[in-house]
Amino acid sequence: MYKDRTEIKKAMTGAFMENALIRDIYGLRPGKSFEEEFSKVSLENALFDVMSYAGWLFQQLFTAHKSEVEELIRRQKAGTPEWYRYKTLQFQKGFDLKEGSDEFDNAGATAEEIEQSKIIKYAAVTESDEPGTLIIKVATEQNEELMPLDNADIPAVETYLNRIKWAGTRLRILNYLPDLLLLKIRIYRNPLILDENGTDIRTGKKPVEEAIKNYLKNLPFNGELVLVHLIDAIQQVEGVEIPHLITALTRWIDPSTGGYGPWETIQVKKIPVSGYFKIDTFDYIEYVV
Amino acid sequence: MWYNIDWNRLAAEYMPTYLRKPVWLALVRSIFRPVIHLYNIWYEWRRSNVYLLTHTGQVFSLEKSLNDHFDIAQRRIYLTDGYRYERFYIYTHAEHRPVYLGTKYLHPSSDYADTGVDFIVWIPASLSGNRLAIQYHVNRYKEASKRFKIAII
Numbered sequence: 001m002y003k004d005r006t007e008i009k010k011a012m013t014g015a016f017m018e019n020a021l022i023r024d025i026y027g028l029r030p031g032k033s034f035e036e037e038f039s040k041v042s043l044e045n046a047l048f049d050v051m052s053y054a055g056w057l058f059q060q061l062f063t064a065h066k067s068e069v070e071e072l073i074r075r076q077k078a079g080t081p082e083w084y085r086y087k088t089l090q091f092q093k094g095f096d097l098k099e100g101s102d103e104f105d106n107a108g109a110t111a112e113e114i115e116q117s118k119i120i121k122y123a124a125v126t127e128s129d130e131p132g133t134l135i136i137k138v139a140t141e142q143n144e145e146l147m148p149l150d151n152a153d154i155p156a157v158e159t160y161l162n163r164i165k166w167a168g169t170r171l172r173i174l175n176y177l178p179d180l181l182l183l184k185i186r187i188y189r190n191p192l193i194l195d196e197n198g199t200d201i202r203t204g205k206k207p208v209e210e211a212i213k214n215y216l217k218n219l220p221f222n223g224e225l226v227l228v229h230l231i232d233a234i235q236q237v238e239g240v241e242i243p244h245l246i247t248a249l250t251r252w253i254d255p256s257t258g259g260y261g262p263w264e265t266i267q268v269k270k271i272p273v274s275g276y277f278k279i280d281t282f283d284y285i286e287y288v289v
Numbered sequence: 290m291w292y293n294i295d296w297n298r299l300a301a302e303y304m305p306t307y308l309r310k311p312v313w314l315a316l317v318r319s320i321f322r323p324v325i326h327l328y329n330i331w332y333e334w335r336r337s338n339v340y341l342l343t344h345t346g347q348v349f350s351l352e353k354s355l356n357d358h359f360d361i362a363q364r365r366i367y368l369t370d371g372y373r374y375e376r377f378y379i380y381t382h383a384e385h386r387p388v389y390l391g392t393k394y395l396h397p398s399s400d401y402a403d404t405g406v407d408f409i410v411w412i413p414a415s416l417s418g419n420r421l422a423i424q425y426h427v428n429r430y431k432e433a434s435k436r437f438k439i440a441i442i
Contacts, residue, residue: 041305041307043308043313046308046313047316047320050300050317050320051320053299053303054296054321057299058328058331061291061294061328061331061335062331064291065335065338068339069338072339072342072343073342076345077347079346079347079432097349100349100350100353101349132407132435162348162370163348163349164348166345166347166431166432167346167347167348167408167427167431167435167437168346168406168407168431168432168436169407169435
């Protein structure tokens with residue numbers, strides 16, 4: 001790489017001055033530079049000038065193209081699960097894609113409209129056991145509670161993802177009601193703090209139920225429920241002496257029937273099929289002394 | 290743009306004014322002849338690099354580049370997912386598994402779930418002569434491991 005145009009010119013004139021034949025013909029004095037022997041207005045000088053300029057331009061073209069290519073490679077669509085997740089969250093209801101692009105055409109829309117059109121708040125992408133298939137779980141949010149998207153919006157989401165996906169990849173979009181969670185827990189309470197219904201005598205709140213809700217809320221979307229961690233969270237509640245988990249049951253939407261399937265016991269941990277859990281009822285938490 | 294260069298104009302502008310005589314300009318332009326040739330090769334190379342990098346195996350993009358190359362005016366080429374038919378078995382007499390056939394359709398093996406292709410490139414019949422070129426094109430852009438076939442609309 002040459003630093004600048006003069007360096008290129010120097011490379012040319014240097015070779016020119018060293019050439020014995022040239023030195024003879026021009027009668028050049030040894031040890032003198034090109035600039036000393038040729039005037040600035042000579043044709044030789046002009047020719048070297050214009051040619052070094054051409055070389056310099058070429059070098060600049062190559063350098064510019066190199067960084068251009070590097071930038072394009074960097075932005076290449078990866079097709080990784082993380083990329084599919086990002087793209088799913090970018091879905092905008094009621095907007096069309098830009099021509100020949102996988103981005104939405106937001107021309108003329110306000111920031112607020114754009115924000116409102118992004119109806120998918122949660123998404124998780126996992127690889128399915130079926131070859132070449134990705135499972136995309138989606139959910140939205142209302143009043144701080146996770147819930148499925150309106151089923152009427154799903155065809156638009158599917159069309160969008162089928163346009164931008166890599167050809168040949170199968171996508172399955174899961175937009176299910178939350179997995180229900182039923183916890184049977186026996187709490188050995190401190191009777192000075194909690195009454196037999198689990199109510200904090202001083203504040204009138206139900207701290208155990210709040211701790212469970214809080215734990216579930218802090219689980220990432222499609223995050224794993226670990227029973228031991230849940231129990232640990234309950235242990236932190238003031239007035240709980242021993243939280244003893246009897247069983248934890250869950251059931252989820254069975255796509256073939258459209259309704260919830262049978263209850264199943266959770267062993268140790270569980271990733272929700274729909275991506276998120278909802279507590280069915282707290283009725284099976286008993287408080288004993 | 291930065292990659293467009295008019296070498297002949299540039300040569301003239303770069304010569305000092307007192308040397309801008311037809312004979313010297315002709316000399317410089319002759320010197321530039323191979324430069325221009327190289328530049329044109331580079332220009333094409335850059336164009337195809339950028340095209341290659343801005344087009345991917347994503348459905349919309351592959352459809353676009355296929356139509357750009359093979360059906361520029363009518364743009365009829367499109368992609369769909371491959372079929373995934375379940376296989377249907379019949380048994381020999383000794384196996385005692387009677388099956389009532391009803392109406393059954395025969396599919397090529399590429400349309401079944403277990404041996405099938407992942408996506409299908411649909412082309413109009415008039416392009417069937419370009420099959421090999423289209424196949425090469427798709428192979429260049431598609432995601433590794435994905436199988437496809439070309440079918441006539």
